[in-house]
Structures are given as structure tokens and as C-alpha cells.
Amino acid sequence: MRTFSDQADRVARFAGALREFGVVDGERVGILSHNSDKYLEALLSVPWANGVVNPVNYRWSPAEIIYSLKESETEILLVDDTFAPVVSELRQGYEGLRVVVYMGDGPPPLEDAVGYEDLIAKTAPLADSVRGGDALAGLFYTGGTTGFPKGVMLSHANILISAFGSQASCPFVVPSGRTLHVAPMFHLADLAMWVAQLMLGGAHVVLPNFDPPAVMAAIDEHRVTNVVLVPSMVQMLVDHPELARFDLSSVRYIVYGAEPITEVLLRRAMSAFPQADFVQCYGMTELAPMATMLSGEDHRQGTRLRSAGRVVAHAEVRVVDQEGNEVPPGTIGEIVVRGGHVMLGYWHKPEATASALWDGWMHTGDGGYMDDDGYLFVADRIKDVIISGGENVYAAEVENAVAKHPAVAACAVVGVPDDRWGERVHAIVVVKPGAQKPTEEQIREHCKGLIAGYKSPRSVEFVDVLPISGTGKIDKRQLSEPYWADSPRNR
Known part of the structure; x- marks a missing residue:
């Protein structure tokens, strides 16, 4: 200490x-x-x-x-x-x-x-x-899930604007509280929590990496008030058989993001931590990292659990078409962001910088839509949209449906080559321990009761564990690569 x-x-x-x-x-x-x-x-x-x-x-x-x-x-x-x-x-x-x-x-x-x-x-x-302001603070390399890693240049002002604006918009750390660091410190999610707690005073409890028993023990012993987790970590915690053995009542904020979370998992987590406010953050490294936040109150109301929340105070967010024109509420387009938190650019990559930062906006590459009340819903990476039979299918929507099957512990959805449809929706499923393994047809019929038939998985495989990328997300590239390796449309 x-x-x-x-x-x-x-x-x-x-x-x-x-x-x-x-x-x-x-x-x-x-x-x-x-x-x-x-x-x-x-x-x-x-x-x-x-x-x-x-x-x-x-x-x-x-x-x-x-x-x-x-x-x-x-x-x-x-x-x-x-x-x-x-x-x-x-x-x-x-x-x-x-x-x-x-x-x-x-x-x-x-x-x-x-x-x-x-x-x-x-x-x-x-x-x-006294280095600060617009001076370069750090190079934060992207996770590489959409190509070779790029060094994101963030200034001190970028990072501080994001921290101040986010805490002002939707509190996610307790003044004089205790933040638990279990997400990798090379990742912007953990850095954002660290900066926010520094601003408000308080203590930092550090674990080398994520291990469910160690996390629960640290929360119990040190009375941790704030922690940031990716959904796969949330799942490992709520699934752990020793969860009830620890006193986790000190936790005030559980911040999550980095990838979509299913409603089933989120509701289970909220039941496991009834005293905590769950806060979803949407953003990216290039945004230092916040763009929108879904507050604890929004979670308690429970009507917009699939939303990424409302725009933080320091940002402007729009959803636009291919020409950069803002689209009406409810229409899916690309999410673009501007504000003082937007990166300086990519290190030594002027062309990549120009393609991401144009017309005054950071083009995220994420697809989504705004509702009439200004809540953002993230559909999927635009370049990862599954185009099956001429229809766009967003993996997050399918994953949410698959996860509602009572035997499913975790899942991921990717597009794989199909002779008839061009691409087909393919689900990779982890079955809950002790549950009877469903058939492919049972998964498909379950989904058809929740989403359109063309969105339901046309094929299903069952695995023991889903691979995790360097940033703690489910590695969809690793899951889909074997299917595309011999395809003439190899991506």
C-alpha cells in the first residue's frame, strides 16, 4: 500500500x-x-x-x-x-x-x-x-480486429476532455472511491477509469489480470467501489460457483463495453450485483474513448438495455449515410463523432487518418441508429455486416436472440461463405454446464421466434470456449477465418 x-x-x-x-x-x-x-x-x-x-x-x-x-x-x-x-x-x-x-x-x-x-x-x-494540452500523451495501438494495428495518437487534452465529460454526463466512479484494475492497462477502458479516479481522488486496487476468484476476493477485502469489465468477464463472474461466498456489496459502479452484451447476461449480472449501477460505455480508442453512455437509471428502467446510451457532454454523435448525410431516427447508418476528445490521427499513417477523419468527423466504421429520444443503438461493424441473400444481417441482433435459449452460456455470430446465399449466418455456441446440448435445428427455431427467419442462423457449431482477442473481445476474425481460407472471396 x-x-x-x-x-x-x-x-x-x-x-x-x-x-x-x-x-x-x-x-x-x-x-x-x-x-x-x-x-x-x-x-x-x-x-x-x-x-x-x-x-x-x-x-x-x-x-x-x-x-x-x-x-x-x-x-x-x-x-x-x-x-x-x-x-x-x-x-x-x-x-x-x-x-x-x-x-x-x-x-x-x-x-x-x-x-x-x-x-x-x-x-x-x-x-x-508539465506536459499537457495538445501535446501527444500516448500511442495506443488498435486491437487489430479490422486489420493491422495502427498507433492512435491521443493528446493530454483528448484524454482529460473524455474523462471530465464522461463523469459529468454519467457518473461511473465514486469520489474518494476505490477502483479495481483487472482489465489490461494497455487498453483505453482501464485508462479511462484510472484517469477518472485520479481526478476525484481515491485508491487504486490492482490485479495482474482477470481471474474471477481473485476479483471477488479483492472486492471483498478492499471494498472496491468501481470496476470496468468486458461482457466476457461479466459472464465469468456471474457464472462462477463461488459468487455468493464473497461480500460484493461495496461495488457502486460496474462499467462495461467493448462488445455487445446480451440482455439475458445483463439481467443476470444486475441480479448478482443489485446494489450497483451498471453503466455501458460506447466508444473506441480513437475517441479517448467515450462517445455515449447508458446510465444506471436507464438500466433500472430496463426499456433500453440494448442501447449504448446517450451522447456524452463533450461529444457530438450522428448517424449518416454513405454521403455523410444524417439519416432519420430509426435508420441504420454509420456512427460518426466529433469533439475535443477525437484523436490527433494515426501515427505515420496519413492516408488512414484521412479516411477516418474527414468532413470534421471521426468515422467509426460502426453501424447503428438513433431513436427518437436520442439513444444510440449499435448494430455491428459496418464491414462485418453479414449480407445473406441480399439482406443485411447484424450479428449483435442474432447473438441477442441465440443467447436467450436456456441452454446457451455464450455465443458469437459470424458470416461464412455459402454457395446459395453468398454468406450465411453462422452461430458458434457454448452450452451451459450441465445443460442438455440443443440441436442446430432447435437453436434455429428458437431464434425464428424472436427475429426474422432470414436473420436466424443457417448453421450452428458448438465449442467449449470462445477465443478472446488482445483487447478482451470475442475474436470473430479467428472464428470466421477457417471458413474463408479457401474461398475465392477470402477477406
């Missing part, structure tokens, strides 16, 4: 060490590590030294990590015990990696590495560089 005073001293000392390593205006500093107190300190130390943080997705392969380090010209890398063994391979693939800082507690297990704690012990504190 550390006080704010303790942390401030350590941050200033590590910033001094970074300055001695040559961190000047805008030098990138990478962090390849599971969640830790040192990670949070580094997020403060890098801008304190006038640098730019590059949180590395630790779920990537070494080749992908090397690519991101090369592209961002990151020459200083912080690693923990888990990732120290890959440093040799990273050095072989990227000769520009000149400084490696070992974030463990003991002596560095690597040649040519320096110890984080040693640096703090021997380095004098550095005066804050």
Missing part, C-alpha cells in the same frame, strides 16, 4: 531516470507488462519526463510487438517478469531497442537491463515537465 505522497516521490524519481536515458520532448517509452502498481507509476512518470507512453498489447506475438516498437520508434521498454524472457527476441528483431527496464522487485534477470527499483533508489526527483 502506498500513499499519494509516496507515489509522487517515486514518479518524480523514475522520471529523473528516464530523463537520464535521454527522454526529451516526445520520446516514446513502451510498457510490456501485466497490471501492477509500477505500471500506474510509469503512466505518470513518462509525461513527467516530457515523454510519450506506448502501452504494448501483451497478448501480441513477438513479431507484432516488434512491429509496434519499430513503427513507433520506441527505444526504451519496461518489462515485468512475465515478458522478460521475450526481450532477447525483441532485441534481435529491433536493434533500436537501447534501454530495457526490469519492473520486477529483485535484480534484473536480463543482460543489459536495469532495475526499476534500483533507478528509483539512486535517482534524484525530477521537476515535472
